[in-house]
Amino acid sequence: MRKEDLNLSLIVSCQPVPDGAMDEAVFVAGFARAALAAGARALRIESSAYVAAVRSAVDAPIIGIVKRDLDDSPVRITPFIADVEALADAGADIIAFDATDRPRPATIEALLAAIKARGLLSMADCSCLDDAKRALAAGADFVGSTMSGYVGGPEPAEPDIALIAAMRQLTPYVIAEGRIRTPQQAADAVRAGACAVVVGSAITRTEHVTSWFHDAVSTAFSQRDAATLAIDIGGTKTLTALVRGVQVLAEATIATSREAGPDDWLAAIAEQAKHWSGRYERVGIAVTGLIDEGRWSALNPATLAIPDGYPLVAQASKLFGKPAFAVNDAQAAAWGEHRFGAGGNEDTVFLTISTGIGGGVVINGSPLLGLAGHFGLLRSPTLGEAPLEDVASGRWMATEAARSGHQAEAPEIFEHARNGAAWAQTIVAQSALRVALLCRDIQMMFAPKRIVIGGGIGLSSGYLDAISAHLVALPPHLAPHLVAASLGPRAGIIGAADLASRNG
Numbered sequence: 001m002r003k004e005d006l007n008l009s010l011i012v013s014c015q016p017v018p019d020g021a022m023d024e025a026v027f028v029a030g031f032a033r034a035a036l037a038a039g040a041r042a043l044r045i046e047s048s049a050y051v052a053a054v055r056s057a058v059d060a061p062i063i064g065i066v067k068r069d070l071d072d073s074p075v076r077i078t079p080f081i082a083d084v085e086a087l088a089d090a091g092a093d094i095i096a097f098d099a100t101d102r103p104r105p106a107t108i109e110a111l112l113a114a115i116k117a118r119g120l121l122s123m124a125d126c127s128c129l130d131d132a133k134r135a136l137a138a139g140a141d142f143v144g145s146t147m148s149g150y151v152g153g154p155e156p157a158e159p160d161i162a163l164i165a166a167m168r169q170l171t172p173y174v175i176a177e178g179r180i181r182t183p184q185q186a187a188d189a190v191r192a193g194a195c196a197v198v199v200g201s202a203i204t205r206t207e208h209v210t211s212w213f214h215d216a217v218s219t220a221f222s223q224r225d226a227a228t229l230a231i232d233i234g235g236t237k238t239l240t241a242l243v244r245g246v247q248v249l250a251e252a253t254i255a256t257s258r259e260a261g262p263d264d265w266l267a268a269i270a271e272q273a274k275h276w277s278g279r280y281e282r283v284g285i286a287v288t289g290l291i292d293e294g295r296w297s298a299l300n301p302a303t304l305a306i307p308d309g310y311p312l313v314a315q316a317s318k319l320f321g322k323p324a325f326a327v328n329d330a331q332a333a334a335w336g337e338h339r340f341g342a343g344g345n346e347d348t349v350f351l352t353i354s355t356g357i358g359g360g361v362v363i364n365g366s367p368l369l370g371l372a373g374h375f376g377l378l379r380s381p382t383l384g385e386a387p388l389e390d391v392a393s394g395r396w397m398a399t400e401a402a403r404s405g406h407q408a409e410a411p412e413i414f415e416h417a418r419n420g421a422a423w424a425q426t427i428v429a430q431s432a433l434r435v436a437l438l439c440r441d442i443q444m445m446f447a448p449k450r451i452v453i454g455g456g457i458g459l460s461s462g463y464l465d466a467i468s469a470h471l472v473a474l475p476p477h478l479a480p481h482l483v484a485a486s487l488g489p490r491a492g493i494i495g496a497a498d499l500a501s502r503n504g
């Protein structure tokens with residue numbers, strides 16, 4: 001065969017788990033025929049006996065290898081010249097061998113000479129770019145990424161796409177191999193420049209594939225069945241709950257003492273959670289302010305005076321004796337609404353318009369964490385550089401009412417507006433306009449499928465309509481799709497609980 005014959009091909013490695021249930025010639029030949037029937041162009045087969053068995057069953061090109069566990073060398077793949085001879089006799093078209101720079105019984109040059117002498121093609125199984133350079137200089141026909149991740153240290157989870165790309169700079173005859181477990185990863189290897197892609201375990205090691213599914217399913221079952229202690233620490237109150245999935249099994253609200261600090265807040269929560277001891281496996285915490293690498297800081301100290309960089313995750317896991325995860329409260333609510341509420345599992349931006357203004361973004365199924373989504377702190381010259389929450393939130397509405405001579409909190413202002421009071425209507429309209437402009441800009445930044453509006457102000461009757469009214473003039477492809485939040489004040493604890501279950 002010619003080197004070009006392998007171009008653009010999928011190669012299936014038929015090496016069942018050694019000593020496993022499928023480690024028999026009849027299964028190896030069966031895997032080979034099934035792979036070819038489904039579009040594979042070539043096969044990679046271990047041992048001269050199995051090469052012979054497959055050769056008698058199919059005409060496709062066979063890459064042959066022999067695997068050995070030697071006492072005096074770490075090299076396992078085709079270490080001896082005699083292995084090359086046996087594979088050639090059995091009918092292999094290409095012979096692959098370990099090309100790593102390690103103590104070995106036969107040199108790379110000697111192996112290559114023996115392969116060439118039989119008129120066959122060679123594949124050098126490399127662990128790094130230097131292996132590939134040496135193998136090509138010695139005359140190897142193909143270089144493969146086979147040994148990357150198997151020459152010491154922990155086995156990586158992903159295929160070495162970067163090595164494939166780097167090898168492609170040396171030669172077009174690069175075969176991608178090793179830990180390619182999804183069609184997506186195989187396509188990535190092609191994009192990185194591979195001329196052919198070998199897939200093994202994911203297709204022909206039934207025991208391995210079953211154990212991947214088994215592990216994932218058992219972990220998900222135990223996570224689903226174990227409850228989470230979910231905590232939402234706000235500027236005035238703290239909600240503590242026992243949550244399983246979207247079910248809130250029990251909950252309690254305590255005041256957040258503004259004179260105290262995080263140690264005392266956590267102690268008060270622990271006192272409450274004593275009743276649920278033994279019933280939760282992890283802790284999910286949503287907080288006002290910024291969470292960065294598990295540390296908690298205030299973004300607006302007026303909401304709650306949090307010391308800079310408080311080690312919230314470390315303190316909580318110590319106090320509760322369980323793994324803890326912390327996230328900003330609006331980001332937690334954004335995740336809750338995205339997964340289980342009005343976000344409908346689509347790209348979602350969540351805005352909570354309440355005493356202050358918060359937000360969260362979920363794009364491509366992942367929440368943006370850290371500083372992302374703190375929309376209430378956006379400043380613009382048109383608003384005199386004031387943070388948006390200082391000119392649109394419930395707090396601002398009450399201040400504006402007082403300025404126009406009316407002592408009223410947000411709910412009463414809405415009531416007055418509905419009853420036709422012009423001063424109240426102006427305040428509501430101004431807040432809604434500013435939030436509408438924010439929604440317009442959010443649409444340009446993230447193009448979410450839905451902007452979910454929550455919070456006491458956001459869900460006040462008429463407010464969503466007032467925002468929408470400012471956006472009707474936008475052309476349809478620029479207009480945000482606004483929807484009302486559906487999980488209410490529990491969105492934060494539900495979101496934090498679900499994020500905690502995914503993060504530990």
Ligand SMILES: CC(=O)N[C@H](C=O)[C@@H](O)[C@H](O)[C@H](O)COP(=O)(O)O
Pocket residue numbers: 013015065076077146147150177178179180181198199200201202
């Ligand atoms: C390192 C080593 O000994 N690799 C061996 C080489 O033939 C096989 O165990 C792998 O199954 C083969 O490389 C395909 O890789 P994966 O099964 O990850 O798709």
